Amino acid sequence: MTNPYQIQIQHFKMGEDLVILVSGGVAHIGAVATAYVNENKIHVEVTQLPHHKEGELAREFAELAAQTLHRTVSVLMGIHIHQATKDDICQIEAYVRNAMKQIIKALE
Numbered sequence: 001m002t003n004p005y006q007i008q009i010q011h012f013k014m015g016e017d018l019v020i021l022v023s024g025g026v027a028h029i030g031a032v033a034t035a036y037v038n039e040n041k042i043h044v045e046v047t048q049l050p051h052h053k054e055g056e057l058a059r060e061f062a063e064l065a066a067q068t069l070h071r072t073v074s075v076l077m078g079i080h081i082h083q084a085t086k087d088d089i090c091q092i093e094a095y096v097r098n099a100m101k102q103i104i105k106a107l108e
Contacts, residue, residue: 002095005024005081005095007022007023007092008024008027009021009096011103011107016072017072018069018071018107020061020062020073022057022061022075022076022078022096023079024079024092025079025082028080029077030048030049030052030054030055030078030080031046031052031078032046032076033045033046033047033062033063033077034062034072034073034075035062035063037066037071042066042067044059044062044063044066052078054079057096058075061100064100064101064104065107068104068108069104069108079096
């Protein structure tokens with residue numbers, strides 16, 4: 001899958017935990033989601049800045065990674081493409097979903 005929006009995804013171990021940074025276009029922090037296991041359940045906390053829309057994607061990726069990898073995961077996400085269309089947004093979401101699944105699989 002091509003990456004026309006120059007989306008960057010980086011991941012770092014922080015002890016046993018994992019931090020994932022997702023940015024593209026004008027990089028910034030739009031949302032942060034942290035997922036963790038407590039009593040065999042995945043819990044997710046999300047902070048989304050006003051006028052940003054990355055919260056649900058950050059939640060989805062943090063939850064998937066925590067569930068798959070059995071560790072605490074924080075996803076920091078900020079993607080801003082000036083005058084993005086609905087089609088642009090769909091393509092960005094598809095690209096990021098695919099890339100995140102590949103990263104999680106590689107970390108298993």
